[in-house]
Amino acid sequence: MIIVMQAGAEPAQVERVVARLTDLGYQHHISQGVERTLIGAIGAPEGEKEALAEQLSLLAGVERVVPILRPFKLVSREHALEPTVVKIGHAAFGRGQISVISGPCAIESEKQLLESARAVKEAGAAVLRGGAYKPRTSPYAFQGLGQPGLEMLAAAREETGLPVLTEVTDARQIEGVIAVADAVQIGARNMQNYDLLREVGPIGKPVVLKRGFAATVQEWLRAAEYVASAGNLDVILCERGIRTFETETRFTLDLGGMAAAKLETHLPIIADPSHATGSHKLVPPMALAALAGGADGLMIEMHQHPDRALSDGPQSLTPKRLKTLMDQIRNLALALGLTLVGPEDA
Ligand code: PEP
Ligand code: MN
Numbered sequence: 001m002i003i004v005m006q007a008g009a010e011p012a013q014v015e016r017v018v019a020r021l022t023d024l025g026y027q028h029h030i031s032q033g034v035e036r037t038l039i040g041a042i043g044a045p046e047g048e049k050e051a052l053a054e055q056l057s058l059l060a061g062v063e064r065v066v067p068i069l070r071p072f073k074l075v076s077r078e079h080a081l082e083p084t085v086v087k088i089g090h091a092a093f094g095r096g097q098i099s100v101i102s103g104p105c106a107i108e109s110e111k112q113l114l115e116s117a118r119a120v121k122e123a124g125a126a127v128l129r130g131g132a133y134k135p136r137t138s139p140y141a142f143q144g145l146g147q148p149g150l151e152m153l154a155a156a157r158e159e160t161g162l163p164v165l166t167e168v169t170d171a172r173q174i175e176g177v178i179a180v181a182d183a184v185q186i187g188a189r190n191m192q193n194y195d196l197l198r199e200v201g202p203i204g205k206p207v208v209l210k211r212g213f214a215a216t217v218q219e220w221l222r223a224a225e226y227v228a229s230a231g232n233l234d235v236i237l238c239e240r241g242i243r244t245f246e247t248e249t250r251f252t253l254d255l256g257g258m259a260a261a262k263l264e265t266h267l268p269i270i271a272d273p274s275h276a277t278g279s280h281k282l283v284p285p286m287a288l289a290a291l292a293g294g295a296d297g298l299m300i301e302m303h304q305h306p307d308r309a310l311s312d313g314p315q316s317l318t319p320k321r322l323k324t325l326m327d328q329i330r331n332l333a334l335a336l337g338l339t340l341v342g343p344e345d346a
Contacts (some may be wrong), residue, residue: 002050003056004054006063013061014039020059024052036063068235071101071218072225072265074233080266086206086234088183089163091126092341093236093297094268098333099341100125101165101208101270101299102322106134106142109148115304117156119319124326124342127183128153128162129299133169134311135189142310147176154180161344165208171199188212188240188275191223201230210238210272213251217261221300224267237261237269239290240300241276250278250315253286255293268296274315280306283317284325291332300325 002016014030014037021028021041029040036334041056053065073079083095091099102125107113117128120145132149134142140205145152150166157164163182168174169190177184183206189197208296224235239258241251253276258269271290273283287298303309303316317325335342 001053001056001068002066003041003043004063005039005143005283007035009037009061009063013059014209017056017059017062020056039298042244065195072221072242074228075221075224075235075267076264078164079262082266084233084266084268086236086268088127088165088206088236090341090343090345091163091297092339093270096337097339098291098295098297099298100326100329101127101129102302103129104131104303104309105301105316106131106144106161106310107152108145108310110155111153112304113152113156114159116302117160117162119304119322120302121160121162121343123302123319123323124330124344125300125322126162126341126343127165127346128156128160129165129185130156131167131311132177133167133173135167135169135187136311150176150180157182160343168196168199168279169199171196172315174199174203178205183208183236185226185238186210191215191220191336194223198230199225199227200227201232205233206236207232208236208238208270210240211242211254211257213241213243215242217257218266221261221265224265233266237265237267238272239269239276239295240272240299249276249282251276253277253290255290258290259294262294269294270297270299271295272299274299274301274312274317278315280315280317280321283315284321284328287325288328288332290330291336298329 001149049067053067057065077306085094102120104116107130133145134144153164165183167185167259188210242254244252273286301316302315302322306313306316
């Protein structure tokens with residue numbers, strides 16, 4: 001924490017600040033500038049810094065106090081020597097390895113999910129994703145099949161051998177979900193549901209944490225810190241678009257934010273061009289752009305019949321389009337020196 005004294009502050013005022021710091025048990029370091037004096041306070045416990053800064057700012061001669069806060073530690077780059085690789089089954093995300101997660105937005109029937117799973121595998125995506133619990137903007141929209149959906153997911157996993165990812169929207173769903181899923185998704189709308197973030201700490205399975213569409217990169221990283229500090233460092237961050245003034249696309253895929261976040265965290269970050277753009281036509285260019293921009297993987301929605309999908313049809317690729325995109329991803333990965341981990345690597 002740095003205490004900035006007013007220009008022309010009396011030496012006695014500086015001494016009073018120093019005496020207060022000493023009383024509180026902190027060490028200090030004084031920098032005497034031409035115009036003003038700065039006092040660095042060392043050793044303040046993280047949790048007390050903000051309150052202490054407020055108190056010190058009230059002392060005579062103090063212009064302002066700047067707390068040097070470290071809002072996230074476990075997920076920060078300094079905490080790890082190398083970027084972390086998170087695995088979902090055999091799929092790998094991070095440190096030059098990429099994988100693609102694909103499947104329908106919502107599980108609609110056993111037939112639909114099994115056909116999806118086969119198509120996902122055939123295209124070369126390594127993780128099957130389907131929602132049994134859907135966070136929908138309207139309470140009248142299809143909310144997902146719930147527990148029966150999870151059973152269909154288990155059947156698809158059994159048949160194809162693909163690891164599966166599915167979302168939890170409430171802590172009460174965790175037990176049922178982890179009985180089936182290889183990894184758990186926390187959706188954009190729950191990124192700041194801190195109780196839910198804490199609840200996925202002890203599950204012992206990776207968590208895909210989507211960025212809230214009104215969340216800054218810092219808030220997103222702090223959300224990841226909640227999961228990490230609750231005991232789970234297997235977190236994959238997912239950039240899925242933020243809300244801006246632009247209405248041509250559903251959200252705005254923030255690749256700048258993704259790249260900035262990668263500078264701050266050792267955790268892998270994937271991109272979801274489906275929710276970001278809302279249109280299947282925009283998914284391939286944004287998927288490739290995300291990979292070129294450093295994404296550690298992709299999440300892409302797919303449906304056999306997008307025109308009959310119960311949710312997110314317009315942004316869903318058909319199996320054929322997914323296959324074409326996977327070919328492009330394979331070529332780009334090669335050019336970028338990335339290893340695309342597919343289902344054949346299981
Ligand atoms: C989803 O993954 O289908 C979903 C609802 O995504 P998001 O939480 O990013 O809106
Ligand atoms: Mn969706």
